[in-house]
Amino acid sequence: MNWAELVPLAISRLAAARLRALLTMLGVIIGVASIVALVSVAQGATSGITNLIEGLGTNLLNISPGASTSGFVRGAGGSADTLTIDDAEAIAQVEGVAQVAPQVSTMAVVVAGSANTTTTVSGITPAFMPVRAYEVWRGSFISEAEYAAGLRVAVLGSTTADDLHLGASAVGSDINVGGVPFRVVGILQPKGILDDQVYIPLPAMRDHFVAGHSLQSLSVSTAHADQIPLTKFRITELLRRRHGIAQGDAADFTIIDQAQLLSAFGTITGLLSLLLAGIASISLLVGGIGIMNIMLVSVRERTREIGIRKAVGARGRDIMAQFLVEALVLSLAGGILGIVFGVAASALIGTLAGWGLSISLTTVVLAVGFSLVVGVIFGVWPARQAARLDPITALRYE
Amino acid sequence: MTVPDALPDAPTGTGVIEMRGIGKTYRSGRLEVEALREVDLDVATGDFLAIVGPSGSGKSTLMNLLGCLDRPTTGTYRLAGADVSGLSDDGLARVRNRTIGFVFQSFNLLSRTTALENVAVPLLYAGVGRAERLERAREALTRLGLEDRLTHEPSELSGGQQQRVAIARALVTRPAIILADEPTGNLDSASGADVLELLHELNGAGTTIILITHDSDVAVAAKRSVRVRDGRLAA
Numbered sequence: 001m002n003w004a005e006l007v008p009l010a011i012s013r014l015a016a017a018r019l020r021a022l023l024t025m026l027g028v029i030i031g032v033a034s035i036v037a038l039v040s041v042a043q044g045a046t047s048g049i050t051n052l053i054e055g056l057g058t059n060l061l062n063i064s065p066g067a068s069t070s071g072f073v074r075g076a077g078g079s080a081d082t083l084t085i086d087d088a089e090a091i092a093q094v095e096g097v098a099q100v101a102p103q104v105s106t107m108a109v110v111v112a113g114s115a116n117t118t119t120t121v122s123g124i125t126p127a128f129m130p131v132r133a134y135e136v137w138r139g140s141f142i143s144e145a146e147y148a149a150g151l152r153v154a155v156l157g158s159t160t161a162d163d164l165h166l167g168a169s170a171v172g173s174d175i176n177v178g179g180v181p182f183r184v185v186g187i188l189q190p191k192g193i194l195d196d197q198v199y200i201p202l203p204a205m206r207d208h209f210v211a212g213h214s215l216q217s218l219s220v221s222t223a224h225a226d227q228i229p230l231t232k233f234r235i236t237e238l239l240r241r242r243h244g245i246a247q248g249d250a251a252d253f254t255i256i257d258q259a260q261l262l263s264a265f266g267t268i269t270g271l272l273s274l275l276l277a278g279i280a281s282i283s284l285l286v287g288g289i290g291i292m293n294i295m296l297v298s299v300r301e302r303t304r305e306i307g308i309r310k311a312v313g314a315r316g317r318d319i320m321a322q323f324l325v326e327a328l329v330l331s332l333a334g335g336i337l338g339i340v341f342g343v344a345a346s347a348l349i350g351t352l353a354g355w356g357l358s359i360s361l362t363t364v365v366l367a368v369g370f371s372l373v374v375g376v377i378f379g380v381w382p383a384r385q386a387a388r389l390d391p392i393t394a395l396r397y398e
Numbered sequence: 399m400t401v402p403d404a405l406p407d408a409p410t411g412t413g414v415i416e417m418r419g420i421g422k423t424y425r426s427g428r429l430e431v432e433a434l435r436e437v438d439l440d441v442a443t444g445d446f447l448a449i450v451g452p453s454g455s456g457k458s459t460l461m462n463l464l465g466c467l468d469r470p471t472t473g474t475y476r477l478a479g480a481d482v483s484g485l486s487d488d489g490l491a492r493v494r495n496r497t498i499g500f501v502f503q504s505f506n507l508l509s510r511t512t513a514l515e516n517v518a519v520p521l522l523y524a525g526v527g528r529a530e531r532l533e534r535a536r537e538a539l540t541r542l543g544l545e546d547r548l549t550h551e552p553s554e555l556s557g558g559q560q561q562r563v564a565i566a567r568a569l570v571t572r573p574a575i576i577l578a579d580e581p582t583g584n585l586d587s588a589s590g591a592d593v594l595e596l597l598h599e600l601n602g603a604g605t606t607i608i609l610i611t612h613d614s615d616v617a618v619a620a621k622r623s624v625r626v627r628d629g630r631l632a633a
Binding site for chain 2 (some may be wrong): 016307308311312313315316317392395398
């Protein structure tokens with residue numbers, strides 16, 4: 001007999017008990033919907049994080065000094081003072097380097113009128129803004145002229161400006177940073193991260209907060225993205241030579257590029273997706289057991305029908321096919337409904353979180369495929385039970 | 399009313415059923431029950447045979463063996479010229495589908511399924527396409543006077559009508575024999591008489607019929623009868 005004949009038969013049998021069919025499918029519906037929704041949320045979050053990282057500036061290398069060691073105690077990475085302003089000037093001469101933005105940071109209390117906040121204050125050069133891809137919302141960034149004149153000017157991150165209740169009109173007003181007066185010349189556009197910052201000229205930083213020549217970080221931009229690996233290599237060689245590090249010894253600095261950062265995040269979010277899909281798969285498994293349960297009950301209830309069909313010539317495999325197709329129709333219908341609900345949930349979450357709807361075809365195909373596999377796995381046993389019934393016993397069954 | 403012919407290629411004049419030394423032993427644990435022993439039975443094409451016996455006589459066992467629902471422990475059974483005593487489950491299903499039409503005491507129609515679909519079920523397993531299935535089912539029901547009951551489900555039909563649907567289902571594959579197991583057992587006497595009359599007409603048109611009953615009043619409808627007692631046949 002023809003498999004195509006069994007599908008309408010299965011649908012009419014399931015339609016005869018709609019509520020039961022729906023309740024049976026519920027497990028698969030929830031399982032598939034949660035796989036689709038959770039994977040889509042993970043993908044949305046991934047693209048959100050990727051955008052944030054790319055917003056930090058492209059073609060970017062970040063150089064930080066290594067850890068300081070005091071006796072046997074190793075300090076945090078970046079705590080050593082091996083990276084200096086002279087290194088920055090030497091790196092600026094390296095082939096492929098477009099701009100160099102050294103940075104020295106500290107924590108300080110910032111006061112504006114009656115409002116105050118404790119935040120990161122960074123001493124930087126005018127090259128900082130283009131290298132790190134910042135955009136100004138109001139006013140301007142620290143100019144070469146202001147920098148050269150050694151003025152005490154400050155640019156605020158958007159979060160810091162909010163914390164200090166400073167709006168557009170605050171440009172030109174005075175604030176107090178760690179006890180030193182500064183004039184606000186600009187407020188930055190929000191980026192999503194690193195918005196809680198106050199930027200001041202590096203010389204002012206040296207004069208009032210952190211003395212010496214060492215740097216906490218050095219951002220280097222290259223003219224083109226494909227120059228990053230070579231430039232990174234050249235800077236590494238230069239710094240090893242300048243710091244007198246012998247061949248084979250560990251370097252006292254670290255260079256991180258955006259690609260490394262992105263791939264690190266990619267690994268984390270990939271694991272996250274896998275974990276979420278794994279958890280959702282468990283509910284699909286539970287849904288499959290629900291189908292098996294109902295199919296076993298159904299075989300028991302329809303023993304007489306099976307007996308009649310066998311008496312008039314159905315072979316074991318015909319009966320098996322009939323019940324297997326019913327299980328498959330149940331799980332496939334559940335899978336399709338699950339996708340509908342999953343996509344709806346993803347659209348809702350995506351809208352609320354602001355990363356839009358990201359459903360990949362792969363997820364949908366996998367979810368449907370998985371629900372069919374569940375249908376086969378959990379449908380085979382009840383179908384075998386039905387196929388093996390003895391016709392005489394089955395006909396006598398009440 | 400026209401009645402379909404018997405299977406056209408069934409050998410005429412020779413026995414459609416030939417049982418030789420048939421025995422059936424049921425084993426449950428260490429207990430063995432010999433339900434049938436040394437049964438020889440010949441049924442000619444076009445015959446109308448009643449098998450009569452009280453319950454527990456081995457009558458049901460004989461009916462199951464004749465209907466290829468079960469295999470004999472000993473002996474050989476030739477049905478429509480082929481030895482069916484050693485067939486596999488699938489082989490027996492094929493014989494039931496092509497060669498035998500069943501009529502049961504309790505009708506055994508599929509519930510929530512129309513008369514038309516019920517009659518078409520054997521053709522599904524014979525590999526007949528849907529359109530032809532329904533056409534042949536319609537023909538069979540029309541022959542039995544049920545042309546205005548095609549879309550009725552069993553619960554909407556009287557007992558007599560349900561048994562007519564069951565007979566239509568038995569006929570639709572044009573089998574070599576019809577096995578009727580207490581076909582009047584669940585019917586009032588008027589409907590029962592109708593069904594027996596119908597079987598008589600079918601036999602008149604050439605269909606081989608075997609009627610299994612405990613009631614000798616029913617058995618008189620047949621051309622001849624054999625008795626089963628204690629697992630043996632008596633004339």
